[in-house]
Amino acid sequence: MYRYDEFDERLVAERVEQFRRQVGRRLRGELSEDQFKPLRLMNGLYMQLHAYMLRVNVPYGTLSSRQMRAFAQIARKYDRGFGHFTTRQNIQYNWIKLEETPDILAALAEVEVTAIQSSGNCVRNITADQYAGRAKDELADPRVYCELLRQYSFLHPEFSYLPRKFKIAVTGSPHDRAAVALHDIGLRMHLNAAGQPGFEVLVGGGQGRTPFIAHTIRDWLEPADLLSYVEAILRIYNLHGRRDNIHKARIKIIVNQMGIDRYRELVDAEWERIRDSRLKVPQAEIDRIDAYFAPPDYESLPDASVELDALQTNNPQFARWYASNVIEHKVPGYSIVNLSLKPPGRPPGDLDADRMEAVADLADRYSFGEIRVTHRQNLVLTDVRQSDLFEVWEALVRLDLATPNIGKLTDIICCPGLDYCSLANARSIPVAEDLSRHFLDVDKLAVVGDLTLNISGCMNACGHHHVGNIGILGVDKRGQEYFQLTLGGSSDESASLGDRLGRALPQADVPAAIDAIVETYLAVREDGERFLDTYRRVGIDPFKQAVYGHAAVRAVA
Amino acid sequence: MTALLKAGRVSADTFTTVGADDELPAGDIIVSLERWRAEREALQQRPGKLGVRLKSDEPPAMIADDLDILAVVAVEFPVFRDGRGYSHARLLREQYGFRGEVRAVGEVLLEQLHFMVRAGFDAFEIDSDDPERDFAVAAGEFSVWYQPAADERPSALELRLRS
Numbered sequence: 001m002y003r004y005d006e007f008d009e010r011l012v013a014e015r016v017e018q019f020r021r022q023v024g025r026r027l028r029g030e031l032s033e034d035q036f037k038p039l040r041l042m043n044g045l046y047m048q049l050h051a052y053m054l055r056v057n058v059p060y061g062t063l064s065s066r067q068m069r070a071f072a073q074i075a076r077k078y079d080r081g082f083g084h085f086t087t088r089q090n091i092q093y094n095w096i097k098l099e100e101t102p103d104i105l106a107a108l109a110e111v112e113v114t115a116i117q118s119s120g121n122c123v124r125n126i127t128a129d130q131y132a133g134r135a136k137d138e139l140a141d142p143r144v145y146c147e148l149l150r151q152y153s154f155l156h157p158e159f160s161y162l163p164r165k166f167k168i169a170v171t172g173s174p175h176d177r178a179a180v181a182l183h184d185i186g187l188r189m190h191l192n193a194a195g196q197p198g199f200e201v202l203v204g205g206g207q208g209r210t211p212f213i214a215h216t217i218r219d220w221l222e223p224a225d226l227l228s229y230v231e232a233i234l235r236i237y238n239l240h241g242r243r244d245n246i247h248k249a250r251i252k253i254i255v256n257q258m259g260i261d262r263y264r265e266l267v268d269a270e271w272e273r274i275r276d277s278r279l280k281v282p283q284a285e286i287d288r289i290d291a292y293f294a295p296p297d298y299e300s301l302p303d304a305s306v307e308l309d310a311l312q313t314n315n316p317q318f319a320r321w322y323a324s325n326v327i328e329h330k331v332p333g334y335s336i337v338n339l340s341l342k343p344p345g346r347p348p349g350d351l352d353a354d355r356m357e358a359v360a361d362l363a364d365r366y367s368f369g370e371i372r373v374t375h376r377q378n379l380v381l382t383d384v385r386q387s388d389l390f391e392v393w394e395a396l397v398r399l400d401l402a403t404p405n406i407g408k409l410t411d412i413i414c415c416p417g418l419d420y421c422s423l424a425n426a427r428s429i430p431v432a433e434d435l436s437r438h439f440l441d442v443d444k445l446a447v448v449g450d451l452t453l454n455i456s457g458c459m460n461a462c463g464h465h466h467v468g469n470i471g472i473l474g475v476d477k478r479g480q481e482y483f484q485l486t487l488g489g490s491s492d493e494s495a496s497l498g499d500r501l502g503r504a505l506p507q508a509d510v511p512a513a514i515d516a517i518v519e520t521y522l523a524v525r526e527d528g529e530r531f532l533d534t535y536r537r538v539g540i541d542p543f544k545q546a547v548y549g550h551a552a553v554r555a556v557a
Numbered sequence: 558m559t560a561l562l563k564a565g566r567v568s569a570d571t572f573t574t575v576g577a578d579d580e581l582p583a584g585d586i587i588v589s590l591e592r593w594r595a596e597r598e599a600l601q602q603r604p605g606k607l608g609v610r611l612k613s614d615e616p617p618a619m620i621a622d623d624l625d626i627l628a629v630v631a632v633e634f635p636v637f638r639d640g641r642g643y644s645h646a647r648l649l650r651e652q653y654g655f656r657g658e659v660r661a662v663g664e665v666l667l668e669q670l671h672f673m674v675r676a677g678f679d680a681f682e683i684d685s686d687d688p689e690r691d692f693a694v695a696a697g698e699f700s701v702w703y704q705p706a707a708d709e710r711p712s713a714l715e716l717r718l719r720s
Contacts, residue, residue, distance in 0.1 A: 007713035011701045018698045022668060031668075038638055039668055121638070151703045151713065157675035158647055158706065161640025227704075238644045239616060273652060278705035278712070285714050 001064055001370065002147050002292045004112045012109045015116060015155070019043045020102035027099065042122060042160065044115025045101055049422050052096040055118040056108060058373045060128035060146040060170070061089035065360035065369040070111040072356035078104050082352040085341060087413060087464060088167070089127050089373040090118055094420055116154055121162045123153035123234075127169040129177045130374040133293055134336050134382050136328045140189045140197035142170035142178075144290045145226060148281060152227050159234050163241035164249035166234070167206075172197070179375060179491035181205045181214045182467060184251045185233060190220070198222055203233060203263070204255030205495075207461035212252040213495050215260040217267065223286060225271075228279035232271035236263065296368040296383060301333025304386035311390055317404075318393055320442055324404035326389065335386055337367075339379040339396060340403040340411065344436045347429045348414040349377035358399050366392050376413055376452075378406065408445040409453055409518070410436045413464050417457030417474065418481075424457035426474025426481035431455055431510055438511040448518055451531040454489070467491035469532050470517060471498040472510065483510050487517070487543055488535045499540050502548050516546040560688040562681045563658075565696065567688055572608055572629060587631050590615050593623070601626065610662065613641045617649045624655045632678070634663035643676040650677035650707040670695040677707030 004012070019039070026036040040046075044055040056071070071091055075083050078100055079093040086092055096104070105115060118125055126146045133141045149168060153159070159166075171178040172189040180186025186202035199221040205214025221229055237251045240258070255263045312319035327336040339359065342348050351359075363371045363381055366388050372380035379401075384392055396402035405411045412435060415421065417428030432455055439445060454468030458475075465471030471486035483505050486498030505513055520542050525534040535543070561570045572585040577592060581600075587608035588600065600607060608629030609620055617630065624630075630649055632642040642661065649655040660680040661673050670681060674696050685691045705712050711719075 005717070007701045007716060011699065011703065011713070014699050014701070021694070021698075035637065035666060035668075121640075154703050155672075155699070156704055157672040157702075158643040159640070160672055161638050161643065161669075163640075235644055238640060243639060243641075278715070282714075282718060284718055288717065 001062055002059070002143075002289065008112070008151075009109075011154070012112075012114055012116070015043075015114070016102060016105045016109055019105060023098060023102055038120055038161070040098075040101075041120035042117055043101070043105065044118035045096070045098070046119055047422070048094065048416075048420050049418075050420070051094065052098055052101070053420065054093045054096045054101060054104060054115060055086070056091050056093070056113060056115045057118050057125040058089050058091060058113075059150050060126055060132065060143055061130050061373040061375070062132075062143065063371040063373060064111075065363040065371065067111045067113055068356050068360040068363070068371055070108065070113065072353040072360070074104055074107060075353040075356065082350055083356070084347070084416070085349040085351065085373050085377050085379070087375050087377060087462065088118075088125050089130070089375055090125055091373070092416075094416075117160075119165075120160075121164050121166075122160045123149075123156065123162075123166045123168065126150050126153070127167070127178055127183075127375060129171045129173055130372045130380050131177065131327065131336055131382075132172060132372075133295070134329055135173050136330045137175055138173045138330065139191050140172040141290075141293060142172040142187070142189060143293050144286060145187070145189075145199075145223065146170050147289050147292075148226065148285070149230065152230070159238060162234070162238055163243050164246065164251075166237070166251065168230075174493065176491075176493040176495075177375075179464075179467065179495070181493075181495035182207055182211075182464075182491055183214065184237075185230065186214050187226075192220070199226065201229065201233075204252040204260070206250050206252040207464060207466050208250065209247060209459040209461070210250075210253065211461065211466040211497050212256055213497065214252075215255065217260060217264050224281045224283070225275055227281055228275045228277060229267075229271055231274060231279055232267045235270055236266045240266070295331070296370075298331050298334065298383070299385070301385060301387070303332050308386060308389065315390075317397075318390060320446060321393055321396075321402050321404040322389065324408060324446065325402070325406045329383070331383075333386055335384050335389060337381040337384045337389070337392060337396075338374070338406040339381065339401040340405055341378050341401070342405055342411050342436060343400045343403045344410070344440055345433050346436070348412050348432050351379075355399055355401065358395075359401070362392065362395055376411060378411070404442050405445055407450045407452070409448055409451045409514075410439050410445060411452070412436065413452070413454040413468065415455070415457050415463035417455075417463075421457065421462075423460055424474065425459075425476040426457045426483065426507075428455045428457035428463055428472075428474055431472060431474075431483060431507060434507070434511055435514060438514075448522065449530055451518075452490075453514070464491065465489070466497045467495065468498065469535070470514065473504075475504050477504065480506070482506060485510075485513060485517075485547070487540060488532065490532055501540065502544055513547045517543050520546040558686070559682055559684050561660075562683060562688055562692050563679065565689060565692050568680075572606070574610065574631070585628070587629055590619060593620070597623075608658075608660075611645060613639045613645075616641075617645050617653060617655075621653055624649075624653055624657070627655075627657055629658040629660055629680075630655065631660040631662045634661065634665055637664040637666045637669060643672060646673070646677040647707045667691050667695040671698050675702065675706040675708050675710065 202214035367381040418424040456463035456465040467489040489498030585606040606628035610631040
């Protein structure tokens with residue numbers, strides 16, 4: 001993992017003291033709430049319905065056991081004993097006092113964690129494939145470039161007051177687990193003929209009330225040019241992005257208004273001017289950062305698949321978990337283990353302090369002390385010996401972190417919704433809880449297979465409903481909470497936006513509607529088809545009929 | 558009260574900012590881009606230094622050919638969260654090589670001074686009871702920077718390579 005050097009340490013410490021002064025100025029009334037707002041946002045502090053929320057960065061989803069223990073302590077000391085892992089691989093605390101925030105940030109700085117730019121109209125936490133450096137299908141490790149971008153974007157003098165927030169994601173695998181096509185900038189790593197990595201650059205993706213899949217603005221970018229090219233994109237956006245309407249201020253709007261070709265022309269002209277400037281990334285710095293991401297001390301282990309087969313035969317529950325939550329590792333004898341934060345009846349992504357510490361202990365004992373946060377709001381132990389899998393599973397069962405539902409119907413992405421958020425139209429968490437209780441049968445989940453279900457409590461789409469294979473959007477109908485379903489969304493390398501199924505439903509009808517959709521899929525799927533494949537083959541009509549009946553299909557068509 | 562700060566010191570403003578219909582005073586003046594375009598010839602005939610005030614939707618490309626006769630470019634922040642002025646200042650310094658005064662005007666908050674200094678501003682109109690003290694605190698909040706900008710400060714990356 002990356003470790004701070006003297007420069008990183010000093011910058012973060014100075015930032016904490018700066019915010020302490022700003023909070024002081026606010027508390028003394030020297031700053032108005034309007035003037036203070038962007039300052040607190042750029043330090044991760046939001047005003048929610050009931051209290052301040054603090055969003056803490058987990059850079060590219062990578063976390064040490066020590067940092068996880070610090071999260072637990074903060075949850076106990078400053079919050080109500082739990083935290084919430086988010087779709088930007090961050091953690092949020094929901095019950096924070098403004099005057100305590102500088103102390104929290106100082107405590108986080110001790111373990112090299114910040115809340116810098118986790119909110120605000122600036123470059124947010126850089127996200128990445130949660131299996132970076134471990135995945136069997138990976139071409140190149142994105143973490144070194146994520147760290148370069150983290151440093152480049154922190155306290156950027158020119159880009160801290162952009163028209164709107166700005167999100168960057170990087171994947172080094174052909175199978176995109178980082179949703180790069182739904183980001184302001186998405187970076188997809190490829191290898192050239194010499195086997196050296198470079199980037200395909202996507203721009204203008206995003207969700208919210210006007211969702212867009214990103215366009216490829218450049219097929220190949222050398223790593224040495226990463227910062228100058230990103231700067232050119234940001235400068236053109238800062239100059240041309242709309243500032244007249246907050247809902248039209250993201251880069252996706254301006255890219256699609258002027259067209260990707262025009263945007264590319266502007267970026268290329270600017271890039272030509274700055275590509276050979278001080279922004280050129282020296283190989284020495286890439287190497288310096290890369291050294292922090294050197295593989296841990298793996299043992300040379302025999303492949304344990306025979307023993308694992310025997311364990312699975314003797315223990316169907318272990319077998320179910322292994323099939324669903326364990327991912328192939330690039331090093332023989334090791335596995336990647338997903339910890340499901342989606343047990344039945346609990347808010348997706350929530351974790352209490354005791355469990356945070358237990359996860360940290362497991363990471364130390366079984367996984368070189370490293371933990372990852374996924375954008376689907378789960379946790380990962382990156383390097384578990386196959387021979388330890390059974391023990392780890394038993395420990396996770398005791399912690400209720402072993403629900404075998406990773407990538408399945410109840411692995412739900414869900415925003416905080418009207419339980420916390422002042423923007424929401426509807427309570428999304430109870431819908432997720434209902435569905436997780438409704439689909440308790442883990443054998444059924446396995447039969448249904450890979451299926452993403454995402455829930456947003458309003459059209460701002462923090463719950464990624466546009467790109468769920470099944471999306472659920474909370475809407476307000478004359479003061480009542482209703483839920484609008486979409487089908488066919490996807491955030492991977494074949495990214496697509498979901499299609500509206502029909503009229504919105506009351507909360508009580510949602511589980512039955514999902515039942516009808518799932519049963520229709522099971523009835524019409526062909527061998528080996530995932531839900532998304534079937535949907536793309538047969539289209540929306542069979543699902544409309546199943547949910548609304550024949551008459552209703554005509555009415556909404 | 559509003560003060561003009563240069564190099565951290567309160568400085569007497571020798572420039573008069575002239576409105577659209579104001580009669581031209583004697584001495585140094587700052588005019589809007591609109592007036593500059595309309596009266597360029599006449600303005601150049603009079604004694605005194607010249608400055609142009611750019612609104613946030615008026616990029617420096619609009620005065621690129623005039624920069625060698627301008628002593629001041631005033632870059633306006635109509636509201637503090639309109640961040641175009643930072644790009645305008647950097648472009649003035651880095652693309653056009655402007656060596657005159659780049660003045661931050663409009664809603665200029667103390668909290669933004671350290672960014673403005675790095676973006677290439679060297680004069681600031683700020684509201685403060687003790688502008689020199691406030692400027693010293695705000696501009697001195699950081700001693701390390703991650704990225705190159707319009708100033709000469711080395712980035713952390715450059716310092717690492719030197720050591």
